[in-house]
Amino acid sequence: MDVAAYLDRLGLDRPATADVAALRTLQERHLAVVPFENLSIHLGEPIVLDAEALFDKIVRRRRGGFCYELNGLFAALLGELGFDVTLQAAKVFRPDGTVGPPLDHAVVRVELEEPWLADVGFGRFSRFPLRLSATEAQADPDGEFLVLDAPYGDIDVLQDGKPQYRIERRPRALDEFVPTAFWQATSPDSHFTRGPTCSLPAEHGRVTLAGGKLIVTTHGVRTETRLSGDQETLDAYRKEFGIELDRVPLTRAARSSTMNPPE
Numbered sequence: 001m002d003v004a005a006y007l008d009r010l011g012l013d014r015p016a017t018a019d020v021a022a023l024r025t026l027q028e029r030h031l032a033v034v035p036f037e038n039l040s041i042h043l044g045e046p047i048v049l050d051a052e053a054l055f056d057k058i059v060r061r062r063r064g065g066f067c068y069e070l071n072g073l074f075a076a077l078l079g080e081l082g083f084d085v086t087l088q089a090a091k092v093f094r095p096d097g098t099v100g101p102p103l104d105h106a107v108v109r110v111e112l113e114e115p116w117l118a119d120v121g122f123g124r125f126s127r128f129p130l131r132l133s134a135t136e137a138q139a140d141p142d143g144e145f146l147v148l149d150a151p152y153g154d155i156d157v158l159q160d161g162k163p164q165y166r167i168e169r170r171p172r173a174l175d176e177f178v179p180t181a182f183w184q185a186t187s188p189d190s191h192f193t194r195g196p197t198c199s200l201p202a203e204h205g206r207v208t209l210a211g212g213k214l215i216v217t218t219h220g221v222r223t224e225t226r227l228s229g230d231q232e233t234l235d236a237y238r239k240e241f242g243i244e245l246d247r248v249p250l251t252r253a254a255r256s257s258t259m260n261p262p263e
Contacts, residue, residue, distance in 0.1 A: 018082035035064030037198035042249035067121035196249035
């Protein structure tokens with residue numbers, strides 16, 4: 001890995017020591033500049049869980065990705081910087097309180113004086129790493145987080161009192177997530193296939209481009225702007241997220257109508 005190029009993508013110098021302070025800085029900057037996005041799915045691009053392919057996409061082409069891509073490459077960067085790091089699988093909680101399937105999400109575990117959870121691939125989540133051994137609530141700019149014991153030795157992570165995901169304890173290799181990533185990218189039951197989305201934190205809030213709508217939340221106040229035409233949408237990807245595209249990602253319905261035009 002070209003560590004210098006990755007750090008330049010984040011706007012950071014190489015940390016002198018692989019410690020908590022460096023981890024906090026790396027996670028915060030990663031979340032701030034690398035978008036959470038599923039655009040490849042709606043551009044017809046394959047999701048390739050390979051370190052070189054992910055480096056090319058996220059660093060060289062200055063794109064983002066979803067959990068397997070973002071946390072997969074972030075874990076590789078941390079390893080290159082001297083951190084003791086492993087990937088772990090998590091089951092995401094559904095709105096009804098049940099948990100989803102195994103390997104539904106990938107997270108990064110970092111061993112320092114104690115274990116830490118680093119996650120740059122879950123959208124709006126903790127801005128800074130979380131202590132996995134903490135018994136008290138952990139305050140973060142993006143909410144209050146609680147880590148609880150779960151059945152079979154798993155760990156539940158709650159944000160503002162709401163369960164987010166359940167982490168299993170065993171380490172995983174990145175290629176173990178390939179089948180679930182394929183399902184997420186292709187199944188009509190996956191929320192990632194319903195439409196393109198791209199999101200980044202913004203000052204006092206968040207900016208998201210979902211389909212043809214630019215959604216800006218500031219101090220909890222949400223405003224939506226309907227973008228008119230492909231060029232305005234491409235300009236928004238460039239301006240808000242630094243993403244250069246040669247065509248607009250299409251929703252599932254739009255793709256279907258393109259492939260099967262009415263007679």
